[in-house]
Structure formats: C-alpha cells, structure tokens
Amino acid sequence: MTSLMFPSAVLISLAWALLPGDGDPHPASIPVRAHAGNPALVAGSYCIKRGNQPEIWVPPGEELEFRVEIDLGPLGSASVGTVVMSSGVEPFLRGLPLPGETPMANGVQVAWVRSVARGGHLGYELNHSITTRFLPQEWPALLNFEVQTGSENRKRELKIGRREGAWTSSYRGNGHCKKCSRREHFVEALLPWQKAHHCKRCKRAEHRLWRQPSCRPVPAETVDVLGAVYLARTLVRSGLDEIDLTMLQKSDLWNMKLTRGRLARIDSHAGAFECREVQLSVSQPEGESGGSKQFSGLFGIKGAIKIWIHATTGVPVLIEGDVPVGEIIDLHARIKLVKYSGTPSGFSGL
Ligand SMILES: [Zn+2]
Ligand SMILES: [Zn+2]
Secondary structure, three states: OOOOOOOHHHHHHHOOOOOOOOOOOOOOOOOOOOOOOOOEEEOOEEEEEEOOEEEEEEOOOEEEEEEEEEEOHHHOEEEEEEEEEEEEEEEEEOOOOOOOOOOOEEEEEEEEEEEEEEEEEOOEEEEEEEEEEEOOOOOOOEEEEEEEEEOOOEEEEEEEEEEOOEEEEEEEEEEEOOOOOOHHHEEOOOOOOOOOEEOOOOOOHHHEEEOOOEEEEOOOOOEOHHHHHHHHHHHHHOOOOEEEEEEEEOOEEEEEEEEEEEEEEEEEOOEEEEEEEEEEEEEOOOOOOOOOOOOOOEOOEEEEEEEEEEOOOOOEEEEEEEEEEOOOEEEEEEEEEEEEEOOOOOOOOO
16 A cells, blocks of 8 residues: 555546435426336346347345555555445436425336445545436436535536437536625635625535536437446346447547456455456547547546456446556556445355
8 A cells, every 4th residue: 555646637537426415406397208117127126128229227225335446566556445336216206396295206116326436535535426317208218417525516417318209418517606796606805905706716516506508419328327337237147249339428429339358257355256347448429529528437447448247147346447647647447346235146256
C-alpha cells in the first residue's frame, strides 16, 4: 500500500450513482402511453424484454460489493474505494400523488439496478451513484438518475423510450446558477467597498440548478451504462457469442460490442470462481458528431475493458482495464468482488 496522487478527474470517473434522498425527481407530467405489465420472473430473476434484442435479467435483492484497486507496479497496489452494485424491484407508481393523496401502487413492479461508488484520497471525497429503472411503459422505458456528492456535487437524469412511436432520449444535468436575484446565491463582500454579489462558481450543491433537457432520436432499445453491464451478464447467462448494443452517455451515442472470451479461474476477495471473460469495445457510430464525444468508460476504465463473469449465473466477479492518470500514464485498475448476497442460485466458489 502506498500513498497515490490521485487526480480528482479520475475519481470522478471512477464514480457511479445514488438515488436522491430528498424525493423522487421523476416527473408526473409525462403520459403513460402503453403498459407492458409486470416483468416476468424467470428462474428467480426479472426479465426485461427488449423487442427482438437480448433481454436484461435483474435479480431481486442482489448486492455485490467490489474493491477498486490500482496497480502500481513494484509498489504494489492501492485501494482507492468501493463499488456496490445492487438490484431489486419496487412498486410502479403512476406519477406523483396530489397533495394529501397517498401514492397508489397498481400491483405492477419496476426492476431497478444501482451502482454506488465511494472513495477518497488526499482530502478528495466521492460518493457517486447511478440508479437505472426499467419502467413498464413506452416513455420513459429506461430512467437513469445519477448523483454525485462529496467534494463535488452534480445530478444527471437520462430518459430513453418511445415517444409518439419514435425512440428518443432526454438528458439533463445540473450546473451552477449563472445569475439570479435569490439572496441565498449571493456571497458577502470581502472588502468594505464591495457589495454582496451573486456567486460566480462554487461546489455548493444548493447553488446548482437543473439545465434545460436536451432530446435526440436514438436507435431502438438503446441502453445506458448500467444496461450495458447487465447485457454483459446476459451474454454469459444465455451463452451468446456477442451482443451489439447502442449506449447513451448524456446525449452522446456509442456503439458497444460485447464479445465472449475464454474461461478462467478468477481469484477475488470473496473466493475463486470459474468465470467467462467478456470484452467490451466501444466505437463512435457513423454520423455521430457534437456533444462531449468523450467515452468515459466503466468506473473510469478506458480502452480494453474486460469483465469476468461467473460462467453459469452471470454474476460479475472482476472488472479490469486501464485508468488514464493525466496525459501520459495509464494505470491498471481492478474492481474485485469482496462480498455478495442475494445472487442467483448456483453462484458459488470453486
Ligand atoms: Zn442564482
Ligand atoms: Zn455558488
């Protein structure tokens, strides 16, 4: 173990998302156009149908804890944080209740998956969560909510689904208020001849406002980053050779190919498992331009990403790849299973 200068940008991208503690931001105003009914429970997991494309399987009540380790060559490795991936189901609520009304569940379940990353180094603190819900309706069919707290604060919301029959996405994030008359956004004058003035830029969460959403057409059955991870699980669980998918990060579209690799024994902090390698490769779709055009990878890992997935149940055991640190250096990162609960039956060590 050693102390590592860890630039905040890497920790930011190491990060992932959490649910908002203070009320659900899901707008009630969007009409529910169609109703697909309860996701089917097959062999203990909820099955999310995706037209004629591979389905997503969500185990209810699964929790996987990983340790994030960065390889430092002769210096050994440094543990920089944890990632917890979990999933479950909750009642599907149609919109928000009117004041005084109790939200009524209609007996339909919503499957959700979540990843929470916590880490810190040299005073930089990170708590970043992503929650994705697969909703039994056309719009939004996928709702992704991302919250980062700690040294920096941000929220992001991504919706994907069919609107008026056309596949569409809507993305919005929050940012620092540019200028307004709210006194709580003002900072006190430091010098006698100055006046209190609107804060120009700070990291306070309460100074951040939602930006206008941006919408765009997307290919059918486009998923977000967590959807892509769960499709890697599908590839192994269903014995497929490859899966081609389109994935959205903010408003940027990416083609992702998941390829089935070799079988190997993988050692984790939770024991050794027989795993199948799944390689993820990302490319920019033809005609895609604009946007931030920067694929931020999985947990900050870029380039060749590998996920080692338990050969029969589809539970991820190890994620590995390179994390860029600054302009020149790439460090090898490993996200290794530490403990697990609620995993599909048949998930056990060698
Ligand atoms: Zn303001
Ligand atoms: Zn401010």
